[in-house]
Amino acid sequence: AQSVAQPEDQVNVAEGNPLTVKCTYSVSGNPYLFWYVQYPNRGLQFLLKYITGDNLVKGSYGFEAEFNKSQTSFHLKKPSALVSDSALYFCAANDYKLSFGAGTTVTVRA
Amino acid sequence: EPEVTQTPSHQVTQMGQEVILRCVPISNHLYFYWYRQILGQKVEFLVSFYNNEISEKSEIFDDQFSVERPDGSNFTLKIRSTKLEDSAMYFCASRAGTSGEQFFGPGTRLTVL
Structure with a gap:
């Protein structure tokens, strides 16, 4: 069985500051890991994925994520957050179907 | 850029009624899924569909649920x-x-009254 955990329900940062959204995973075999973002009343938008290769993955809108096998983590990061990054972020693991974390609400204040 | 579309955006129905939710996946895709998200909760997998048959389903997907790909473009729940x-x-x-x-x-936001 596979699962992901997002230990923080909410993350609050000031605009221009670094943003980190945490995710840990538990999967059998090689993990396929994803980050999605959901804006109010919208669907899920793909941000980035880790399949294999470099541990640092770059994605859309300036986001990146670092895969850490020893810590079984896949934290999402952005060096300088924008107010428009305020949204609900989901980490997910893929074993043919996606298993989502509970989500982390990010609020970036001006 | 190709995208997945769904209709209707909002469906209100009475308890006991049948509903059909419609989806048009991206045209060259082969794997199709339905998920649901109860308000305030995480996104949950319902069912996956490949090669015209269900490949996996969750415990939520009981006998009240069914999926179909009636033609080359639509995928319904x-x-x-x-x-x-x-x-x-x-x-x-x-x-x-x-x-x-x-x-x-x-x-599609489904509201059952």
Whole structure:
């Protein structure tokens, strides 16, 4: 069985500051890991994925994520957050179907 | 850019009624999914569909649920007799290959009264 955990329900940062959204995973075999973002009343938008290769993955809108096998983590990061990054972020693991974390609400204040 | 579309955006129905939620996946994708998100909760997998048959389903996907790909473009989710607890946002998703990302539609908000 596979699962992901997002230990923080909410993350609050000031605009221009670094943003980190945490995710840990538990999967059998090689993990396929994803980050999605959901804006109010919208669907899920793909941000980035880790399949294999470099541990640092770059994605859309300036986001990146670092895969850490020893810590079984896949934290999402952005060096300088924008107010428009305020949204609900989901980490997910893929074993043919996606298993989502509970989500982390990010609020970036001006 | 191709996208997954879903209709209707909002469906209100009475308990016990049948509803059909419709999705048009991205045209060259081979794997299709339905997920749901109850308000304030995480996104839950319902069912996956490949090669014209269900490949996997969750415990949520009981006999009241069915999926169909009636033609080359549509992918539908039917709930035969809706219950209050079926109220949720239902997302359709599609994927081209086995390891790529899934692309999600905007969702259908189902409200059962």
